[in-house]
Amino acid sequence: MPLAAPTSRFDAAAYLDWEAHQPEKHEYLAGEVFAMAGxxxxxxxxxxxxxxxxxxxxxxxxxxxxxxxxKLHVQADDAFYxxxxxxxxxxxxxxxxxxxxxxxxxxxxxxxxxxxxxxxxxxxxxxxxxxxxxxxxxxxxxxxxxxxxxxxxxxxxxxxxxxxxxxxxxxxxxxxxxxxxxxxxxxxxxxxxxxx
Structure with a gap:
């Protein structure tokens, strides 16, 4: 069962763990996640x-x-695209x-x-x-x-x-x-x- 999106900002490690269980893809930027459109x-x-x-x-x-x-990690921006x-x-x-x-x-x-x-x-x-x-x-x-x-x-x-x-x-x-x-x-x- 997919995990719900966190209600507050979370770190890159938590994002990677959460994203691995999602049916849709989400990009990550400095603690925030953004759903990817089709x-x-x-x-x-x-x-x-x-x-x-x-x-x-x-x-x-x-x-x-x-x-x-x-995913592509941009460490300088704490981002995953x-x-x-x-x-x-x-x-x-x-x-x-x-x-x-x-x-x-x-x-x-x-x-x-x-x-x-x-x-x-x-x-x-x-x-x-x-x-x-x-x-x-x-x-x-x-x-x-x-x-x-x-x-x-x-x-x-x-x-x-x-x-x-x-x-x-x-x-x-x-x-x-x-x-x-x-x-x-x-x-x-x-x-x-x-x-x-």
Whole structure:
């Protein structure tokens, strides 16, 4: 039987124990929990396309690809998130089971209810991860990808991609036509994805 959500703030250890017994997923930020909403068909399809492309590319190597069922810990913010897709190549994450903490790439598929947070507060939190090299935001309603890359000087630079362009995941050495990420997604007229 699922445990009820605590009525007051609780620490990360209590959250991890409580979350392990919940039928739904909850993100955690400094003592507060937030229920995760369900995803649209387009959202789920794009996440699967991204994860599949990354998994096929990285298979057999030291990196692992995770989908939205694995938590990502941002210790600097006392936070646990469920990114749509992320990659970790860190030795320290190979011995973890409940959550990872050293990603090189994080991908979020936008939704109307989370878009502002994914671009603002969540991105600010992810930037505190010293291993993170790229943060990618994908719009499920049109061919539009915003890839933010951390450069050696610590600055984050935006590399946007639209129809007909390539998305370069330099952190893992993979470049894909943007249409590959949108395969089998019904977009607005004039935004149809190519189906290989």
């Amino acid at each position: 995803a649209s068909r387009a959202h789920a399809t794009i996440a699967l396309n991204v994860a599949t492309a990354l998994r096929n590319h990285l298979r057999g190597g030291p990196c692992s690809v995770f989908i939205s069922d694995m 469920y990114p749509d897709v992320f990659v970790t190549c860190a030795e320290s994450d190979r011995v973890q089971d409940q959550y990872m903490s050293a990603p090189s790439l994080v991908v979020e598929i936008l939704s109307p209810s989370t878009s502002a947070y994914d671009r603002g507060g969540k991105f600010a939190s992810y930037r505190k991860l010293p291993t993170l090299r790229e943060y990618v935001l994908i719009d499920p309603e049109r061919l539009s990808v915003d890839l933010f890359r951390r450069h050696e000087d610590g600055h984050w630079i935006l590399y946007p991609a639209e129809a007909g362009q390539t998305v370069a995941f330099d952190s893992v050495g993979l470049s894909l036509p943007i249409e590959t990420l949108y395969e089998d997604v019904d977009l607005q007229p004039g935004q149809a994805a190519r189906h290989p």
